Amino acid sequence: MIPVTKSYEPHxxxxxxxxxxxxxxxxxxxxxxxxxxxxxxxxxxxSIDDSQIVCMNNGTTPLQIALKLLGKGGDxxxxxxxxxxxxxSIVWENCTPIFVxxxxxxxxxxxxxxxxxxxSNTTCILxxxxxxxxxxxxxxxxxxxxxxxxxxYDAAHCFGVKYKGKSIFEYGNVSTCSFxxxxxxxxxxxxxxxxxxxxxxxxxxxxxxxxxFGNEDFYGLGINGKMSxxxxxxxxxxxxxxxxxxxxxxxxxxxxxxxxxxxxxxLLKIRNHSEWNYGYFPVIFESESTLKKTQKELxxxxxxxxxxxxxxxxxxxxxxxxxxxxxxxxxSRRILCLPLYYQMKRSDIYTICEIIxxxx
Ligand SMILES: *Cc1c(COP(=O)(O)O)cnc(C)c1O
Numbered sequence: 001m002i003p004v005t006k007s008y009e010p011h012x013x014x015x016x017x018x019x020x021x022x023x024x025x026x027x028x029x030x031x032x033x034x035x036x037x038x039x040x041x042x043x044x045x046x047s048i049d050d051s052q053i054v055c056m057n058n059g060t061t062p063l064q065i066a067l068k069l070l071g072k073g074g075d076x077x078x079x080x081x082x083x084x085x086x087x088x089s090i091v092w093e094n095c096t097p098i099f100v101x102x103x104x105x106x107x108x109x110x111x112x113x114x115x116x117x118x119x120s121n122t123t124c125i126l127x128x129x130x131x132x133x134x135x136x137x138x139x140x141x142x143x144x145x146x147x148x149x150x151x152x153y154d155a156a157h158c159f160g161v162k163y164k165g166k167s168i169f170e171y172g173n174v175s176t177c178s179f180x181x182x183x184x185x186x187x188x189x190x191x192x193x194x195x196x197x198x199x200x201x202x203x204x205x206x207x208x209x210x211x212x213f214g215n216e217d218f219y220g221l222g223i224n225g226k227m228s229x230x231x232x233x234x235x236x237x238x239x240x241x242x243x244x245x246x247x248x249x250x251x252x253x254x255x256x257x258x259x260x261x262x263x264x265x266x267l268l269k270i271r272n273h274s275e276w277n278y279g280y281f282p283v284i285f286e287s288e289s290t291l292k293k294t295q296k297e298l299x300x301x302x303x304x305x306x307x308x309x310x311x312x313x314x315x316x317x318x319x320x321x322x323x324x325x326x327x328x329x330x331x332s333r334r335i336l337c338l339p340l341y342y343q344m345k346r347s348d349i350y351t352i353c354e355i356i357x358x359x360x
Contacts, residue, residue, distance in 0.1 A: 002348055004306040006341040007181040008245055010237040018233035027229060031209075034232035041239055042192070046160070046167040051175075051196040054205050055232065059156045059178025059191030060085045061225035065207045066174040066193065067093040067126070068221075069200065070150035074123030077149075079109040080314040080328040082128035086154045087313040090126065098122070099314050099321055102328045105269035107131065107282075110327070111139040117323075118147050128154040130309075131280040132184075134163040134271050137171040152176070155194075159185035160246055162275035169194040174204065179235055184249070184279045185242055187235030190227055245342050249278035252344045256281055259353035264360040281340045282308065283356070288333040294359040295336060303352055308337040 018034060025032065039053045056062050067076065067089055076090045080099040090097045100117050103110045109127045125144055127135045135153070144151045153171060155161075156178035161168040169175045179190030193208075195201040203220070206212060211222030238245075257267065266284045270276050285291040291307075298305060312332040314321050338352060 002303040002339050002352070003341075004304055004337055004339050005182050007186060008184075008238055008241070008342050010234070010241060014240065015233060015237045018236060019230065022229045022233060029226060029228040031226065032229045032232075034229045034236060035227050038187070038227075038232040038235045038239070039192075041236065045239060045242065046169065048167050048170060048194070051167075051170050051194045052198075052201045053192050053194050054201075054208055055190060055192045055227040055235075056208050056225040057191070057227055057231075058189050059176060059180060059183075060089060061208065061223070062174070062176040062191055062193035062204070063089040063126075063152070063154060064093055065204055065223075065225065066152045066176060067095055067124070069203050069207065070152060070173060071095040071124045071126075075119060075121040077109075077114055077117055077122060077125045079128050079130070080312045080325050081107055081309055081332060082130055082154060082313060083156065083309060084313065084316065085156070086126065086128050087316060087319065091318060095123070096121075097313075097319065097321075099323050099325055099328075101323075101325045102331065104327050104331070106133055106136075106271055107268060107331065108133060108135040108271075109140075111136040111143065114140070114143050115147075118143075118149070122147065122149060124150045124152060126152045126154060128156070129158050129161065129168055131268055131282055132157040132161045132277045133268060134161065134168050134171075134274050136271070137163060137168075141171075150174075156183065156191075157279050158277065159183065159279075160242065160275075160277040163271070164273045170196060173197065173200060179231075184245060184277055185235075186238055187227070187231040190231045190235055246277055248342050248344075249340060252340055252349055253278045253281055255346060255349045256338065256353065259350060259357075261357040261360055265356070278340070280308070281338045282335050283338060284331065285334045285336065286360075290360065291334055291336055294356055297355050297359055298352065301351070301355065303339065303348075303355070305336045305338050308335065310335070
C-alpha cells in the first residue's frame, strides 16, 4: 500500500534515551527539561532570533489561543482553502469567519481581495501558508496596519520554510505550527506558537497553562495546552534528522516534476524568495472527472493520494456564506495530493506518474 504520507520513524534508541531521562527525573509534564530543550533547539535549528516560541499539545490550541487574544469575538478574514482546523478554531472562539478567495496559482488567500471584505467588525486576518507556500506577507502586513488588524498565520505546514532568508514563523503577530505525526516535523501530537511581541507572547504563554502565575496567582484566563515531556522527547528525536527528511522529500518531488506530463497537469507555484520544505505534493487536474478517474486507477493499484483540501471550508455544515469563492471551490475540486514521505521508493514514484500520465 502506498499512502499519501507516512509518519517519519525516528531512531527508537534515541527516543528511549530521552525517555530514560524522563523516568529518572520523575518529571512527566508541566514544562520539564525536554519541552524547554525542544523549544530552544527549534529556534536554533530555524535560526529564529527575534521571536519567542511556546510548544503546545497540538497545532490547533495555539490557533485558538491566538484567536481568543486577538480575534475578540469579531470577524476574521480567512481562507476557504486550508485544513478544517483553521475555520473551526474561528467558530470555536465565537468569532465569524469571513472567507476571501484564493490566488489561482499560489493557492494562498488572495491579498488583492482582502480589503473589500474588511468592515468595522473585522479584528483579524487568519491566513494559511498552504502546503508551506508563503502568503503575500508584505501586502497582508500593509493592509493589516492600515486597518489596525492583527495577523495570525496558520503555518501548520511550514516547518523549515523560509521567506526572504527568515523563518516564515517570524511573520505576523502570531504564527502557529503543527507537529502532528502526519506533518513533516512531528512529535506525535504537538504544535507551537511563535510571536515576536513580548507582551503578546506573555499572554499566549500564560493562556496555554491555565493562566498560572506561580502556584496561587493567575495572570488571566487560560486552558491546558501544555506539551508533555514524552512528546517533546519524540520531537527532539525527529528534529535530529530534519535535514535528511527534507532532502529526501526534495528528491522525490524532483522526480515527480520530471516525470509528470506538465502540459496537462499544473503544480503549486511557490512564491518567489521562498525556501520551500517539500511538505506536500499537490497536483491540479484539468477537470474533476480526470481527477476522479485517475484517483480510481491509482486506488486499484493500492495507491492512495488524498483530496487536500476538499471540499472548500465554506461548505462546512456550520458555515453559511454567500461570498464569491469561485477559485477556491474550483481548485478544491481539481487538486490531489500525491504520496510523499521520507525515503519514498523511486520506482513507486515512476509508477504513480505513469498511471497519472496515461489517464490525462
Ligand atoms: C494539521 C493542521 C492543523 C492542526 O494541527 P493539529 O496539530 O492536528 O491540531 C491546522 N491547520 C492546518 C493547515 C493543518 O494542516
